[in-house]
Amino acid sequence: DSGVTQTPKHLITATGQRVTLRCSPRSGDLSVYWYQQSLDQGLQFLIQYYNGEERAKGNILERFSAQQFPDLHSELNLSSLELGDSALYFCASSQANSGNTIYFGEGSWLTVV
Amino acid sequence: DQQVKQNSPSLSVQEGRISILNCDYTNSMFDYFLWYKKYPAEGPTFLISISSIKDKNEDGRFTVFLNKSAKHLSLHIVPSQPGDSAVYFCAASARSDMRFGAGTRLTVKP
Numbered sequence: 531d532s533g534v535t536q537t538p539k540h541l542i543t544a545t546g547q548r549v550t551l552r553c554s555p556r557s558g559d560l561s562v563y564w565y566q567q568s569l570d571q572g573l574q575f576l577i578q579y580y581n582g583e584e585r586a587k588g589n590i591l592e593r594f595s596a597q598q599f600p601d602l603h604s605e606l607n608l609s610s611l612e613l614g615d616s617a618l619y620f621c622a623s624s625q626a627n628s629g630n631t632i633y634f635g636e637g638s639w640l641t642v643v
Numbered sequence: 644d645q646q647v648k649q650n651s652p653s654l655s656v657q658e659g660r661i662s663i664l665n666c667d668y669t670n671s672m673f674d675y676f677l678w679y680k681k682y683p684a685e686g687p688t689f690l691i692s693i694s695s696i697k698d699k700n701e702d703g704r705f706t707v708f709l710n711k712s713a714k715h716l717s718l719h720i721v722p723s724q725p726g727d728s729a730v731y732f733c734a735a736s737a738r739s740d741m742r743f744g745a746g747t748r749l750t751v752k753p
Contacts (some may be wrong), residue, residue: 572745
């Protein structure tokens, strides 16, 4: 158990819909990262927040957005869903802004039908 | 962008032998490197890391080597055990950014 909690674990939704994935970081961690893993693909970095502020942006689509709240939990919002958005979405957290080990949650498996 | 590359999608070794997983990176700003291990349906778990000021870090059966001039790092597992069978991701970090390779699937045969 890494201490990073993600909900929901599994989600099935239709194309065109919108979903929100939630992440609670480890206690004391200020940074939250979101990654996407599609079938047989590596981990694609989406976005990072540190203490409520966006710090780095990767290959995140405009249809996707994220935020980190004052209690440090984070949400990833995926809208106008397409079949290709089906993937495992991981949240990770770390203590600091950079140069730290990050710890992953177990992921949220999204299936778009 | 493929700033971190793991060119071998899979590797198969015999139990007791050495497993060597390789990783190359392109961004010279990366200053912290990590290896993660992932079992199916689980999140990646941290294995070992190395700072750019070092060229070797060892933890039990796992050793990571860093060659900054070649922008290359490797993970050695010796001796390999069947329980080591998993997908291994290398990662590189610079400031706020951490990038992962595509992963190498290691199979250790009994």
